[in-house]
Amino acid sequence: MNAAIMENGKLIRITQHLTKRRLEHVRAMCKFYCPECRQEVLLKLGEHRVHHFAHKQLSACPLASTGETAYHQAGKMALKDWLTQLGYEPLLEKYVSNIQQRPDVTVAIKNKGYAIEFQCANISWKELHKRTEGLRAAGLYPIWVIGANRLKRMGGQLFSFSSLHWGILRQSKNRRLIFYCPIQNRFIHLDQLLVFQPTKICASMTVRPPSAYRQLSALLSVSSNNHQLYNEWLKCIRQFRERPPRILANESKHLRTIFYEHHQTAWPFLPTELFIPLTEAYIFSSPVYVWQGCLYDWMVRTGKEQVTIHLLLKEIERCVQNKEVKLRYANVTIEEIKEVIISYVRALVNLGFLYMTKEGNYQVTSNQKPIRTADEAIKRDAFLFH
Numbered sequence: 204m205n206a207a208i209m210e211n212g213k214l215i216r217i218t219q220h221l222t223k224r225r226l227e228h229v230r231a232m233c234k235f236y237c238p239e240c241r242q243e244v245l246l247k248l249g250e251h252r253v254h255h256f257a258h259k260q261l262s263a264c265p266l267a268s269t270g271e272t273a274y275h276q277a278g279k280m281a282l283k284d285w286l287t288q289l290g291y292e293p294l295l296e297k298y299v300s301n302i303q304q305r306p307d308v309t310v311a312i313k314n315k316g317y318a319i320e321f322q323c324a325n326i327s328w329k330e331l332h333k334r335t336e337g338l339r340a341a342g343l344y345p346i347w348v349i350g351a352n353r354l355k356r357m358g359g360q361l362f363s364f365s366s367l368h369w370g371i372l373r374q375s376k377n378r379r380l381i382f383y384c385p386i387q388n389r390f391i392h393l394d395q396l397l398v399f400q401p402t403k404i405c406a407s408m409t410v411r412p413p414s415a416y417r418q419l420s421a422l423l424s425v426s427s428n429n430h431q432l433y434n435e436w437l438k439c440i441r442q443f444r445e446r447p448p449r450i451l452a453n454e455s456k457h458l459r460t461i462f463y464e465h466h467q468t469a470w471p472f473l474p475t476e477l478f479i480p481l482t483e484a485y486i487f488s489s490p491v492y493v494w495q496g497c498l499y500d501w502m503v504r505t506g507k508e509q510v511t512i513h514l515l516l517k518e519i520e521r522c523v524q525n526k527e528v529k530l531r532y533a534n535v536t537i538e539e540i541k542e543v544i545i546s547y548v549r550a551l552v553n554l555g556f557l558y559m560t561k562e563g564n565y566q567v568t569s570n571q572k573p574i575r576t577a578d579e580a581i582k583r584d585a586f587l588f589h
Contacts, residue, residue, distance in 0.1 A: 204305075205276075205296060207235035207244050207256045214238065217254050226254060238298070275323045277385040278350060279307040282319055285413040286310050302337035309343065312419060318343040321383065323350030328370040328532075335374045346423070347371045351384035351391055360435035362393065362404050369485075372396070373532055378482060380406075381422065388412060392425045395432055397480040399439045400448075400490045405480070407432045433480070433588045440478045440584050443492075444471045444577060454489050454527050458496045465500060472574040474499065475583040479550045483543045488531040495547065497522045502557075502567050510557065510565040515544045554586070 205217040210233045217226070230246045235256060237244050244256040279295065286293040286308065293310040306318035318338045338345040349371060355363045364372075372380060382391035390413065393406040407427035416422050447470050451459065462468040476499055477492040487494045501518045502510050519540060522528040548565065551557040557565040574580045 204237075204244075204256050205254075206238060207246070208238055208241075209233050209235060217256075223248055223254070272323060274350060274352060274385065275321060278321045278323065278348075278383055279319075281385045281388065281413075282321060282348065282383065283308050286419065288413075289416075289418060291419070299338075299341050299343070302341050304334060304337050304341075306338065306343070310419070316341075316343040317346060317419060319346045319348055321348050321350065322367065322371070323352060325365065325367050326370070328366065328373070331367075331370040331374065345374065347374060347381070349380060349382045351382045351387075351389070354382050354391060356408075357403070358435065358438075360405055360408060360432050361439070362406055363402050364404055369531060372485065377423070378485065379423075379425075390416075390422065392427070394425070394427050395429060395482055396485055397432070397436060397482060398485055398487065398491060399436070399443075401488055403439055405432055405435045405439065436478075436480050437584060437587070441581060443478075444580050447471050452489075454493050454529060457527055458493050458500075461500055462496065465504065466573060468573050471577070472580055474571075474574065475580070475587060476551060476554060476556050478584065479547060479554075479587065481543060481546045481550070483539075483546050486531055486535045486539055486543065488529045494519065494522070494528045497528055498544075498547065503571065505567070508566075509560065510548075510567065511563060512541065512544055512548065515548070516541055519544065 207215055209215050209229075215229070215235070226246060226248055230248070235244050235246055236242065237256075237258065243259045245259050246254070247257050248254050283293045283295050291310045291312060293308050295308060296305050297309045298305045299309075307321045308319040310317050310319075318341075320334070335345050335347075349367065353365070353367060355365075357363055368380060372378060377394075378396060379392060379394040380396075382393070383389070384391070390411050392409040392411075394409075395407040397405040399405060407429060409425050409427055411425070448455075459470050462470070462473060468474070473492055473496065477495045479495060480491070484491065484494070498515055498518060501515075516537070519528065523530060548557060552559065552565070555568060556571070558568055560566050574583065
């Protein structure tokens with residue numbers, strides 16, 4: 204923590220304006236106490252961690268802390284300064300006693316409270332959910348900003364995510380991620396997230412300085428360019444066809460066997476209909492071609508029978524239960540899965556794979572031909588975005 208009570212009862216807060224020499228002088232003159240539990244705390248002035256106060260003894264106090272990195276400290280200070288420049292009155296590390304949490308930055312705008320958490324370290328999904336729900340219970344709108352040091356970029360619009368990213372994405376209502384770099388003073392936005400494989404996520408990236416935003420709400424609604432994103436997706440498909448992954452998870456092995464035995468289709472020549480990009484599908488941790496492949500196989504095997512959203516939902520539930528498809532979260536709802544299936548069916552209709560016979564009923568078109576060559580595969584894939 205960066206604040207403490209001095210012996211004279213006054214509050215001292217560590218800021219960038221207090222030099223180490225000045226802090227050493229104050230430390231030699233008096234003792235410090237925790238603002239919450241009133242136990243004695245020590246002023247730590249290390250070389251590798253930012254200056255901070257720490258409890259002298261092990262304590263159950265909610266403010267007990269081991270300090271934080273200079274990157275994290277610089278980030279939350281910069282976020283506070285940015286909000287101040289916008290004309291707001293943000294507070295740094297305001298303690299919310301009823302939930303025993305201390306958000307990095309809180310601010311009230313038009314009678315609505317916001318809490319910004321600048322997250323630079325890994326955190327469990329359970330703790331993330333607990334803190335988010337706590338802020339909401341306290342009447343604060345949670346905004347998770349991830350340290351840019353946690354952004355792993357693999358290509359132009361290609362990224363790799365950790366459990367931290369997936370956890371924060373689950374808490375986000377608009378399926379976006381916001382990063383901030385205090386060194387370059389830039390916000391980085393990722394939206395339109397498309398999961399190709401567990402370690403390959405295509406996303407539209409926007410980089411802007413804080414001065415580009417005139418109000419806090421603008422930070423939460425950044426528009427993106429889909430053109431480059433779709434090109435990245437096509438590159439992922441092409442790479443899969445030219446250099447298929449050698450090490451496969453069990454669900455991928457199962458799908459490879461199904462297409463070889465049921466459809467006489469080699470792994471690199473999977474149908475284009477197994478690579479449809481859908482932002483709603485982030486709830487699946489399986490590769491896109493696995494969960495779509497399971498549904499594709501079922502639809503083709505039904506022959507002339509009717510295909511409905513309800514039947515597809517039952518099939519994907521069966522696949523999940525048999526571990527042929529994996530969900531990313533334990534709390535995924537039926538409605539979320541249904542939303543993905545509806546989007547997938549719409550895309551299949553646009554591609555000409557399905558056609559509607561009557562409202563809510565579909566049928567597979569009869570002219571389905573397997574892909575036999577790499578050139579043919581690339582040509583078919585190009586029609587995904589036409």
